[in-house]
């Protein structure tokens with residue numbers, strides 16, 4: 001195959017089986033999951049609870065192993081955790097004894113061991129300012145709100161300038177107002193940095209706002225990517241502008257219909273591009 005035409009991230013025939021109590025392999029949670037993500041593309045995955053979204057993200061992060069299949073990023077197989085991939089979990093996972101700034105500096109120092117203290121501080125401050133936390137650099141996690149803690153987690157992941165950002169429902173625990181503000185910020189940062197992102201969400205509006213493409217997973221066991229939706233809306237969209245886009249309602253209805261009905265269908269047409277019609 002011509003490597004020039006390969007996507008930045010390639011997932012081929014991924015499957016995950018857990019052993020049963022008797023030690024024999026159980027039914028696959030998901031199987032035959034194949035997709036690609038282009039450099040600079042933002043891809044969301046949605047699907048019912050338990051279909052294996054977090055497992056797939058953990059495999060991409062290198063902290064879990066697939067039973068079958070391979071993942072290739074930038075021409076190399078993923079074989080373990082790496083600073084090439086930044087992960088933001090559902091809960092912020094900050095080190096509680098460090099300030100916001102020190103939490104970000106910790107990752108930056110690992111990524112660039114040759115940086116001077118001054119370089120590390122300036123670089124970290126820049127990313128905290130980007131998520132609107134320039135005023136809270138010296139606060140400890142216990143002094144920050146849930147939304148602010150999550151922003152530190154996002155700044156920490158972006159600051160190491162990973163080749164790929166993996167987000168597992170990063171806004172799930174936030175109130176609606178904070179969630180909306182951070183969604184707009186993330187959209188703006190991603191536009192500016194052209195970061196490649198894979199994100200799990202349960203929120204169809206969040207998926208439409210943020211992504212270029214949405215993967216829809218059928219329910220497990222034997223979950224698959226049942227459908228793919230291309231979000232052909234302007235890249236500079238915001239929450240306020242989204243509702244004025246005529247295509248928004250078509251996409252939203254399609255996603256909601258899928259989650260209500262089709263997520264349970266087995267063998268729905270793979271990778272149907274609804275917007276190609």
Ligand SMILES: Nc1ncnc2c1ncn2[C@@H]1O[C@H](COP(=O)(O)OP(=O)(O)OP(=O)(O)O)[C@@H](O)[C@H]1O
Pocket residue numbers: 018029047048049050051052053054055056220
């Ligand atoms: N260690 C384990 N042993 C056996 N089964 C497991 C194990 N870890 C996860 N599973 C099962 O794998 C399936 C997929 O879990 P996963 O967390 O990836 O799903 P998910 O789609 O991310 O769910 P949610 O949306 O609820 O976060 C679930 O049915 C879960 O019970």
